[in-house]
Amino acid sequence: MTEPFGQRLWNAVAAHGPLCVGIDPHASLLESWGLPDDAAGAERFGRTVVEALAGRVAVVKPQSAFFERFGAAGVAALERTVADARAAGLLVLLDVKRGDIGTTAAAYAQAYLDPTSPLCADALTVSPYLGFGSLQPFLDAATAHGGGVFVLALTSNPEGPQVQHARTAEGRTVAGSMLSAVAAVNAGQSPQGSIGVVVGATIGDTAEDLAINGPLLVPGLGAQGGGADDLRRLFGPVAPHVLPSVSREILGAGPDPAALADAAARAGDLYAAVLR
Ligand SMILES: O=C(O)c1cc(=O)[nH]c(=O)n1[C@@H]1O[C@H](COP(=O)(O)O)[C@@H](O)[C@H]1O
Numbered sequence: 001m002t003e004p005f006g007q008r009l010w011n012a013v014a015a016h017g018p019l020c021v022g023i024d025p026h027a028s029l030l031e032s033w034g035l036p037d038d039a040a041g042a043e044r045f046g047r048t049v050v051e052a053l054a055g056r057v058a059v060v061k062p063q064s065a066f067f068e069r070f071g072a073a074g075v076a077a078l079e080r081t082v083a084d085a086r087a088a089g090l091l092v093l094l095d096v097k098r099g100d101i102g103t104t105a106a107a108y109a110q111a112y113l114d115p116t117s118p119l120c121a122d123a124l125t126v127s128p129y130l131g132f133g134s135l136q137p138f139l140d141a142a143t144a145h146g147g148g149v150f151v152l153a154l155t156s157n158p159e160g161p162q163v164q165h166a167r168t169a170e171g172r173t174v175a176g177s178m179l180s181a182v183a184a185v186n187a188g189q190s191p192q193g194s195i196g197v198v199v200g201a202t203i204g205d206t207a208e209d210l211a212i213n214g215p216l217l218v219p220g221l222g223a224q225g226g227g228a229d230d231l232r233r234l235f236g237p238v239a240p241h242v243l244p245s246v247s248r249e250i251l252g253a254g255p256d257p258a259a260l261a262d263a264a265a266r267a268g269d270l271y272a273a274v275l276r
Contacts, residue, residue, distance in 0.1 A: 002145065002146030003146055004146055004189070004193075004194045005122060005123055005142065005146055005147050005148030005194040006148065006186070006189055006191070006192040006193045006194040006195075006214060006215070007191065007192075008091065008122070008146070009058065009059070009091060009123075009148065009192075009194075009215055009243075010191045010192055012058035012059065012091050013058045013243070015058070016055070016056060016057050016058045017057065017058065017268045017269075017272045018058065018242060018243050018244060018268070018271065018272055018275060019057045019058065019059075019243070019244055019245075019246065019264060019267060019268035019271060019272070020057070020058065020059040020060070020061050020093065020217065020243045020244065020245040020246070021049065021053055021057050021059070021060050021061070021245075021246060021247070021250050021251075021264055022060075022061045022062075022063055022095070022219075022245060022246065022247025022248075022250075022251070023045070023046050023049050023050075023060055023061065023062040023063065023081060023085075023247075023251075024062075024063040024066050024247040024248065024251065025041065025042040025045040025046065025066045025067070026066060026248070026251075029045070029248070029251050029252070029254070030042070030045060032252070032254075033045060033048075033254050033255040034255065035255070038070055038073075039067075039070040039071075039073035039074045039076065039077045040073075040077070042066065042067050042070060042074060042077045042078075042081075043076075043077035043080055043081065045254075045255075046062065046067075046077065046078075046080070046081030046084070046085075047080075047081065047084060048254060048255055048257060048260070049251070049254070049260065050081065050084045050085045050088055050090065051088075051257060052254075052257035052258075052260040052261050052264075053090065053260065053261065053264055054085070054088035054089060054090055055088075055089065056261055056264060056265065057090070057264055057268065058090075058091060058243070059090065059091045059092070059093050059243060060085050060090050060091075060092055060093070061092075061093045061094070061095050061217075061245060061247075062078060062081050062082060062085075062092065062094055062095065063095040063247070064078060064094060064095060064096045067081070075119075078119070079118050079119055082094060082119060082120075082121050086121075086122070091122045091123070092121040092122050092123070093121065093122065093123045093124065093125070093148070093150065093217070094112055094119070094121035094123070094124045094125070095124075095125045096108075096112065096124055096125060097125045097126065097127050097152065098112070098124065098125075098126050098127065098138075099126050099127035099128060099129060099130050099134065099135070100130060100134070101130065101134060102134055102136065102137060105130075105134055105135065105136075105137040105138060106137035106141075108137075108138070109137045109138045109140070109141035110141065112124040112147075113138070113141040113142060113144075113145050113147040114141065114145060115145055120145075121147075122147060122148060123142075123147055123148030123149060123150060123194075123196070124138070124147075124148075124149060124150070125150045125152065125198065125217075126138055126149055126150065126151055126152070127152050128151050128152060128178050128181075129152075129163065132151075132177070132178060132181040135149070135151065139185060139195065142194050142195065143194075146194075147194070148194045148195070148196060148215070149194070149195050149196070150195075150196040150197065150198055150215070150217050151178055151182055151195065151196070151197050151198070152178075152197075152198045153175045153178045153179050153182075153197040153198055153199055153208075154175045154197075154198070154199045154200060154203045154206060154208065155198060155200050156200025156201065156202045156203070156219050156220030156224055156226070157200070158202075160200070160203075173208065175208055176208050176209070178197065179197060179208055179209060179210065179212055180209070182195050182196070182197050182212045182214060183209075183211065183212040183213060183214075185214075186212055186213040186214040187213065189213060189214075192213055192214050192215060192241055193212075193213050193214040194214065195212075195214050196212075196214045196215035196216060196217055196243075197210075197212055197214070197215075197216055197217070198216075198217045198218075198219065199216050199217070199218055199234070200218065200219055200220035200224075200226065201218050201219070201220040201221050201224075201226025201227070201230040201231060201234070201244075202220035202224055202225055202226045202230070203220075203234070205233075205234075206234065210234075210235065210238045211237065211238055212238075212241075213241075214241065215241050215242075215243055216235065216238060216241050216242050216243065217243050217245050218231065218234075218235075218242055218243060218244050218245055219245040219246075219247075221244055221245070221246050221249065221267075221271070222246050222247075222248060222249025222250075222267070223247070223248040223249055228270050228271060228273075228274045229274075231244060231271060231274050231275060232274040232275075235275065239274075239275040239276070240275070242275050244267070244271040244275075246267055249263070249267060250263045250264050250267055
């Protein structure tokens with residue numbers, strides 16, 4: 001029986017620090033790395049990041065869209081990137097932001113969390129805007145297979161508040177209701193549950209209760225303008241559960257593996273210092 005994702009993540013962060021590095025093969029990055037803007041280029045990009053960072057960071061987060069844009073060959077490149085990273089001992093959080101009616105959500109859950117699936121990862125990102133209950137198949141698959149699920153709560157983009165700050169019929173914000181639903185699922189788990197949330201470093205101040213007893217993925221750092229001060233200000237008591245997530249700020253240092261590793265070490269040290 002696989003250990004729960006929350007425990008595996010806790011151990012990986014203890015060993016390697018909290019940094020999550022995105023694998024986002026943007027066209028502009030492929031060009032600056034001297035790679036073609038095609039599936040073979042995306043696969044080479046993914047393999048380079050994995051080789052540079054295996055044993056140095058806890059988590060990598062391939063962003064599916066940058067692979068899907070090349071069709072079936074791109075999805076095959078994503079499969080190999082996920083498999084290579086897991087074989088190298090990295091935890092893989094697949095960024096696909098899925099969400100659909102229950103039966104379709106069950107098929108997505110099978111695709112990304114069932115160990116017999118070619119695209120199986122350790123965890124995935126999901127969107128709760130079909131209702132938190134529509135995520136149940138993902139939660140069930142995570143329990144069955146020792147996987148993790150990261151629910152969008154307060155995203156880093158400027159458009160997010162239109163939906164996430166809106167009030168529900170009970171008078172709380174949509175984001176707050178997602179955070180408390182995740183906290184209820186994680187209740188009683190130690191050292192933390194396997195269901196995380198996404199909270200951007202760029203959200204400004206928030207009155208929401210971030211104590212979900214689970215991991216908080218924090219994008220928006222570096223290229224989107226967030227920084228170490230935002231981590232310190234936003235996450236105080238839940239700091240041990242925070243995974244600062246960075247893509248372009250580190251990927252821009254490539255393709256030299258030593259430069260990538262160095263950029264990850266510097267970002268990891270900077271963010272870990274304020275989360276201690
Ligand atoms: O779920 C995510 O990872 C995510 C959520 C969010 O609110 N904001 C956000 O930027 N992301 C992802 O995090 C990555 C950020 O990339 P950089 O801005 O280059 O660090 C991208 O892959 C985004 O899709």
